[in-house]
Amino acid sequence: MSMELIKPGIHLDFVGKMKYAIIFSVILAVIAIGSVIFHRGLNLGIDFAGGSIIQVKFQKEVSADQIRTALKATKLESSIIQQFGVNEFLIRTHESFSDHNILVVNLEQPLTSAFKKDYEIRRIEVVGSKVGSDFQRKAIFAVIFSWIAMLIYITWRFEFRYALGGIIALVHDVLIIIGTVSILNMEFTISILAAIFFIIGFSINDTIVVLDRVRENVKLNPRQKLSDIINMSVNQTLSRTILTSLTVFLTVLALYIFGGAVIHDLAFSLMVGVVFGTYSSVFISCPIVLLFENLQISKMKKGK
Amino acid sequence: MFKSLKLRGAITLVVCLGALYFLIPTFISNIPSPWDKYMSKEKIHLGLDLQGGMHLVLEIDTDKALETMMERTSNDLKESLMDNKVRFRNLEKASGAKIAMELTESEGKTALEKVLHDKYPDLEIGSTSPREGGQFVTLKINDKRASELKRLTVEHSLETIRNRVDQFGIAEPEIVPEGENRILIQLPGIKDPERAKNLIGKTALLEFKIVDEENSMEEALRGNLPEGDIIAYGLRSNKATTERVSSPYLLKDKALLTGASLETAKVQIADRFGNPTVSLTFNSQGADDFERITGENVRKKLAIVLDGVVHSAPVIQERISGGHAQISGNFTMDEAHDLAIVLRAGALPAPVNILEERTVGPSLGNDSIRQGIMATMIGSILVILFMVIYYRFSGAVADLALIINIVLVLGILAAFRATLTLPGIAGLLLTVGVAVDANILIFERIREELRTGKTIRISLETGYHRAFMTIIDTHITGIVAAVFLIMFGTGPIKGFAVTTIIGLLASLFTAVFVTRVIFDYVTWNFNIKKLSI
Numbered sequence: 001m002s003m004e005l006i007k008p009g010i011h012l013d014f015v016g017k018m019k020y021a022i023i024f025s026v027i028l029a030v031i032a033i034g035s036v037i038f039h040r041g042l043n044l045g046i047d048f049a050g051g052s053i054i055q056v057k058f059q060k061e062v063s064a065d066q067i068r069t070a071l072k073a074t075k076l077e078s079s080i081i082q083q084f085g086v087n088e089f090l091i092r093t094h095e096s097f098s099d100h101n102i103l104v105v106n107l108e109q110p111l112t113s114a115f116k117k118d119y120e121i122r123r124i125e126v127v128g129s130k131v132g133s134d135f136q137r138k139a140i141f142a143v144i145f146s147w148i149a150m151l152i153y154i155t156w157r158f159e160f161r162y163a164l165g166g167i168i169a170l171v172h173d174v175l176i177i178i179g180t181v182s183i184l185n186m187e188f189t190i191s192i193l194a195a196i197f198f199i200i201g202f203s204i205n206d207t208i209v210v211l212d213r214v215r216e217n218v219k220l221n222p223r224q225k226l227s228d229i230i231n232m233s234v235n236q237t238l239s240r241t242i243l244t245s246l247t248v249f250l251t252v253l254a255l256y257i258f259g260g261a262v263i264h265d266l267a268f269s270l271m272v273g274v275v276f277g278t279y280s281s282v283f284i285s286c287p288i289v290l291l292f293e294n295l296q297i298s299k300m301k302k303g304k
Numbered sequence: 305m306f307k308s309l310k311l312r313g314a315i316t317l318v319v320c321l322g323a324l325y326f327l328i329p330t331f332i333s334n335i336p337s338p339w340d341k342y343m344s345k346e347k348i349h350l351g352l353d354l355q356g357g358m359h360l361v362l363e364i365d366t367d368k369a370l371e372t373m374m375e376r377t378s379n380d381l382k383e384s385l386m387d388n389k390v391r392f393r394n395l396e397k398a399s400g401a402k403i404a405m406e407l408t409e410s411e412g413k414t415a416l417e418k419v420l421h422d423k424y425p426d427l428e429i430g431s432t433s434p435r436e437g438g439q440f441v442t443l444k445i446n447d448k449r450a451s452e453l454k455r456l457t458v459e460h461s462l463e464t465i466r467n468r469v470d471q472f473g474i475a476e477p478e479i480v481p482e483g484e485n486r487i488l489i490q491l492p493g494i495k496d497p498e499r500a501k502n503l504i505g506k507t508a509l510l511e512f513k514i515v516d517e518e519n520s521m522e523e524a525l526r527g528n529l530p531e532g533d534i535i536a537y538g539l540r541s542n543k544a545t546t547e548r549v550s551s552p553y554l555l556k557d558k559a560l561l562t563g564a565s566l567e568t569a570k571v572q573i574a575d576r577f578g579n580p581t582v583s584l585t586f587n588s589q590g591a592d593d594f595e596r597i598t599g600e601n602v603r604k605k606l607a608i609v610l611d612g613v614v615h616s617a618p619v620i621q622e623r624i625s626g627g628h629a630q631i632s633g634n635f636t637m638d639e640a641h642d643l644a645i646v647l648r649a650g651a652l653p654a655p656v657n658i659l660e661e662r663t664v665g666p667s668l669g670n671d672s673i674r675q676g677i678m679a680t681m682i683g684s685i686l687v688i689l690f691m692v693i694y695y696r697f698s699g700a701v702a703d704l705a706l707i708i709n710i711v712l713v714l715g716i717l718a719a720f721r722a723t724l725t726l727p728g729i730a731g732l733l734l735t736v737g738v739a740v741d742a743n744i745l746i747f748e749r750i751r752e753e754l755r756t757g758k759t760i761r762i763s764l765e766t767g768y769h770r771a772f773m774t775i776i777d778t779h780i781t782g783i784v785a786a787v788f789l790i791m792f793g794t795g796p797i798k799g800f801a802v803t804t805i806i807g808l809l810a811s812l813f814t815a816v817f818v819t820r821v822i823f824d825y826v827t828w829n830f831n832i833k834k835l836s837i
Contacts, residue, residue, distance in 0.1 A: 003695075055668065098661060122668035124661070124662070126661040128658070130659060131660050142789070146784065146785055154781075157777055197788060198785070198786075201782035202782070205741070208777045209778065243748070244744050248738060250690065251684075252737070253683075254680075254682045254686060254733065255683060255734075258682055263726055
């Protein structure tokens with residue numbers, strides 16, 4: 001006997017629950033936007049805001065406070081010091097130090113006098129503020145254009161109302177990722193942006209699979225109410241949706257646990273995205289399609 | 305689709321062998337002869353985040369190049385106007401790459417236009433306003449020429465930087481223009497990033513200027529700079545303390561000779577203490593000029609100025625023929641070596657600013673490779689186990705396709721010299737998760753068909769057929785999303801997008817085509833009562 005996570009005859013009432021899902025999602029979106037406003041915008045990483053990151057690894061156990069003490073009265077005094085793996089730290093500042101001497105005087109000399117030679121500078125990244133604002137602009141454009149591209153593609157392959165449902169689900173997913181990053185006060189880095197794009201691709205996949213089934217079922221049962229068809233389609237594709245999300249989640253989890261500190265941000269936002277991307281394609285894109293249908297029907301009734 | 309199983313099997317085999325062929329150099333470093341002749345030389349190219357190195361984005365100050373050019377033109381223009389008896393006053397370079405002057409005759413403008421037309425086709429009159437007994441005129445470079453100059457400046461800078469990096473001896477550097485006035489430089493495995501940065505970013509404008517000893521330095525420092533003079537600083541070592549102190553020089557501004565007249569530059573050990581100097585050899589024109597200049601200025605001091613800093617200012621004892629000169633000054637061996645390189649490669653036509661700098665040490669790179677491979681292995685094993693537990697035999701088929709998928713992605717990366725970065729490894733692992741999606745879609749569909757009581761072969765047929773368009777749609781949208789990410793262009797993240805795209809394309813082949821071949825082979829050759837799915 002083969003394994004079945006979801007029994008074939010399953011018939012959950014998704015459509016009936018969609019109202020709650022939409023309320024839930026609206027609340028989440030409000031929290032996400034609220035958090036961004038409360039934090040006065042996102043905590044942008046150096047890729048977007050300009051600045052410097054220095055990754056230092058120590059041979060012995062060292063605390064962030066010890067490093068802070070060592071850097072007192074230097075230009076790095078007000079930098080953010082963050083643990084990054086075992087005995088490893090990130091020192092971040094919003095100034096772009098492209099002159100090596102500044103780093104020697106403000107970092108290497110104080111560290112050497114505090115910890116002798118028991119440390120190694122493993123990474124230095126310096127981004128000018130001009131590049132940062134360029135990236136910001138490009139990022140916003142790229143995200144919006146990717147939405148538009150998806151809208152066009154799905155309109156071409158399906159119908160506009162389906163496309164609209166899919167895109168609103170995408171906007172929802174991106175909002176949730178950004179909101180999570182904001183609430184946890186994580187830095188918004190280029191890795192998180194990469195995760196957003198992956199999730200855009202992933203989430204629209206789920207939506208397409210469901211919508212494909214909806215279209216097929218509409219052809220098979222032209223008389224049936226759309227809400228029933230959507231419910232049927234979601235149920236029929238449910239096991240695939242869950243299985244795929246599960247396999248992707250397994251890989252993302254492996255990345256999060258074993259992939260190392262450098263890609264922690266990427267893996268974390270992917271995890272959030274996979275969960276909500278799956279949820280949104282079932283609970284967000286379908287209700288929008290239905291909503292549209294109902295609007296059209298009521299318009300037609302008014303027309304009569 | 306192709307009906308012939310043999311043909312489809314052969315295609316699968318060829319593709320797999322092809323991918324393996326391109327992967328051989330990556331995994332086996334010493335291929336014995338005579339086999340090495342037939343092998344591709346390309347290993348999988350690791351990104352800087354994995355092998356360590358430096359990533360730089362430079363901005364070329366092309367406006368500055370225009371300013372410099374106008375500065376020079378304004379001097380020439382003065383002479384041309386005098387030659388043509390056009391009367392003017394207060395001709396000087398104004399800010400914003402313009403030349404400002406007053407014409408003191410009413411018909412001056414026509415005369416000026418004629419001079420411009422004959423000798424300065426790149427200049428045009430920007431604005432005029434009437435003045436008592438004449439006009440106030442500003443000149444600017446016409447837009448077409450200005451943008452051409454900017455483009456040439458970028459090209460020239462690119463060329464110069466390439467030369468410098470080549471001579472410095474860095475394996476597999478990548479130096480490419482980016483946007484309008486930016487240059488992206490990737491230097492893998494570099495040991496001393498600071499030195500490389502100095503080498504690349506130094507303008508290296510070498511000038512020979514006469515020291516003005518007729519006028520008083522004190523006066524000049526007080527602000528009464530004699531016409532045509534400048535103050536430059538140089539480091540002089542204090543004999544007593546051996547400290548280097550900055551001291552001013554009063555120089556005639558006109559450069560008599562520049563680095564452009566050099567044939568070559570070499571490091572030489574000058575004295576018995578082993579102190580290095582850089583010896584210069586002029587090209588034939590430069591040698592003639594140098595002989596003339598030294599002949600005309602015997603007993604005067606000739607300052608050797610590099611990027612505005614006086615390196616030395618020896619007294620010219622006699623006319624120097626033969627076209628040799630020397631730059632001494634307390635260099636370390638490395639400094640002298642690098643100076644010789646930048647002088648040989650020539651000066652940058654405009655100053656550069658470092659916009660972005662990322663340096664990754666080799667130890668961090670190694671850690672990242674280790675962790676990336678670890679995560680990929682564990683993630684893949686989890687998915688493989690999951691598939692085989694959930695779908696049994698069919699899961700094993702999907703797993704085989706998955707392994708082929710990974711081999712294909714790596715093979716394509718190697719064959720096309722794409723770069724594998726840490727986010728790229730993450731992308732590879734993610735495609736593992738996504739690639740099985742196609743199989744899950746197909747298998748779930750087949751299960752549905754089987755449940756309705758259809759035969760195995762018809763269920764397979766319908767399952768693949770029904771799922772096909774959905775799979776195409778999901779792959780295309782996935783690729784579109786990744787393409788938007790590529791627009792970002794920066795190293796590691798671009799790698800993520802690239803592996804994702806390659807992975808999606810490969811999975812279209814492995815998850816749909818390859819698995820079907822296996823299923824067809826099994827169901828056509830063996831009498832199977834029940835499909836293990």
